[in-house]
Amino acid sequence: MSNNKREITYHNKDVLSKILAENFKEKSLKVYGIDVPKIKQILPTNLPQIQVNEMRIDNLFLLYDRHIYGGCRESA
Numbered sequence: 001m002s003n004n005k006r007e008i009t010y011h012n013k014d015v016l017s018k019i020l021a022e023n024f025k026e027k028s029l030k031v032y033g034i035d036v037p038k039i040k041q042i043l044p045t046n047l048p049q050i051q052v053n054e055m056r057i058d059n060l061f062l063l064y065d066r067h068i069y070g071g072c073r074e075s076a
Contacts, residue, residue, distance in 0.1 A: 014058075021059040029069075037063040 009015060021042050028038045043060035061069045 017058045021061075024059075024061065034069075036067070036069050037065045039069075040064045043068065 024039050025042055026038060026040075029036055039061040041062040043062055045058070045060050059070070063069055
């Protein structure tokens with residue numbers, strides 16, 4: 001960081017997504033047209049015990065009905 005410039009991490013969208021996901025706790029996704037129970041807990045997306053394409057999973061939510069919902073980006 002020279003000349004008082006701040007560098008933004010390459011993963012800035014992932015960082016922002018994780019921060020914003022915390023705001024969904026105890027809320028419903030129905031406003032976005034997703035008809036699932038309210039979110040009970042935000043889960044980590046680094047899951048070494050299963051094979052997934054992590055580039056597409058933005059957030060994992062534990063719902064009050066004990067199901068897990070994975071919020072994913074649309075593929076381009």
